[in-house]
Amino acid sequence: MKKIEAIIKPFKLDDVKNALSRIGIQGLTAYEVKGFGRQKGHTEIYRGAEYRVDFVPKVKIEVIVDEDLVSQVVEAIMGSARTGKIGDGKIFVLPAEDVIRIRTGERGIDAI
C-alpha cells in the first residue's frame, strides 16, 4: 500500500476529487495548509505600504491506495490539478505499513 500526498491549488480541489472518484477512489482527506516553494508568496498593500507575504494558501490531500493503483492516481491528480503555471504543487508517494478500519477491525487492503 502507498500513501499519496498532494499539495494543490485550493481551487483545484473539486476537480481533483472528481478525477479520483472516476477511477474508483472511495475516500480522501483534505486540509488547508500554507507553504512556499518556487512560487514564493504574494504582495499585499495596506495604506500604500507593500508587504511580502511568503506563505501561499494550498490544499493538501491524502489518499491511501493499493500499489497497483499508484500510477493511475498520480496521473488523475496531475491531469486535474495542473494549470501549467508556477505553483501547481507536488505529489509525494510514501509507503504505508497498515490500515485499520476502526469500526470492524479489518486490516490492510480490505480496510481501504
Added chain:
Amino acid sequence: MQNINSGDTAFILIAAALVMFMTPGLALFYGGMVRSKNVLGTIMQSIIILGIINVLWMLFGYSLAFGPDKLGLIGDLSWVGLKGVGLAPNAEYAPTIPHEAFMIFQGMFAIITPALITGAFAERMKFSSFLAFTIAWFIIVYLPVAHWVWGAGGWLRNLGVLDFAGGIVVHASSGAAALAAAIFTGKRKGFGTEPLIPHNIPLTIIGMGILWFGWFGFNAGSALAAGGLAANAFVTTQVAATAATASWVITEWIKGGKPTTLGAATGAIAGLATITPAAGFVSPSAALLIGLIAGIVCYYAISLKFKLGYDDSLDVVGVHGVGGVLGTLSVGIFASTAINSAAKDGLIFGNASLLQIQALGVFTVVIFSFIASMVILKVINALIGVRITDEDELTGLDLSQHSEVGYDF
C-alpha cells in the same frame, strides 16, 4: 428658561449622542487594523476612555475648559461638579439650549480626542501606562487647549483663531501627541522587517461608517443651533469626506498600486478630519477642494513614517495631525463671512491676516501638545514604564493585558 429653543435643544442632544457613538466606532476602526492578538486590547483603549473621561469632565474638566477665564490660559474651578451648570442657557456659549446640553455635547469631544491618540502606540503599550498617559494628557493638554480655542476669554479665541468643530482642539492636538507617543514608545517588534498586517478590514469599515455617521453630529452640531449654519456644516462635511475618499483611492491607484478598501476608508477619515475646523466657515465648493487636497496630502503624509522611521502604527499623525493642520490653514484661505457672519474672510476674499492667525494657533497647539506629551511619557516611563515586555508583545495585548481573546474559532 424662555430663551430655550426646543428645536435647537433636540438637535444638540442628538448631535451629542452621535459624537458619543464615534468612540466605539473608532474602537472598531482601530481594532480591525491591528493583528488579531491585539484586537481587544486596542478596542479596550477606546472603550475605557469612554468609561472614564466624562467622570473627570463632570468633576472638574468642564470647569477648567469652559469655566470663567484665568489669564486666557485656563478656566477656574467655580463649575466643579457642574455647580451652576444647570438648565438655563449660557449666553456666551449657546444661548438657546440648556447649559447642561452644551456641557455634555462638549464632553463627547473630550472623550474621542485622547482615544484618537491610541492608534499611534497600538500593540505595545501597557494598559496601566496608557491609562496614566490618557488622564494626564486630558488634564495637561486637552483642557487648556480647549479653553484657549473655545473657552470664553481663551487667548487663541481672543486672537481670532477659528476652529469650528475641533481641527485644532481635537485633531491637531491628538496628532501631535500621537507623534510624540509613536517616537517615545518606539517601534513594534518587526516594524519595517516583517508584515504587520490588519487582521480584519471589514471591522475597520464598520468603524469608518460609524465615525462618518457620528461626524455629522460633531460638525453640524458645532453650529450649536438647528439652522442654516448646521446645514452648511452638514453639507461641507459630506462633500469633503466623499471627495477625500475618491482622491485617496485615485492617488494610490495612479501611484502604481491598487485601489484598496482600507485606502477608501482612510481617505474618508482624512477628509472628515480636515473639514472639521472649516465646516461652518466655508462653502460646499471650497469643501470639495479641501476634501480633494486632503485625500492626496494625507496619502503622502502617512508614508513619512517609513522615511523618518517612527512607528505611528495606525497613522494618527498622517491622518488626524496633518488633516487637522491642513483644515485649520484652509479656514484661513476659504473662510467666508457670507457663510458665517461670526467668522472673518479668508485669503481668497482678500484678507491675508486670518491665515497668519490660523497658522499661529495651530502650530502653537501642535508644539505645546508634542512637548507636553513627551514630558508626560518620560515621567510615566520613569515611574512604571510605558512599554509591555517583549514576551507580552509577542503574546499580544489581549492575553497579556486582559486575559481574554477576541476570537475562538
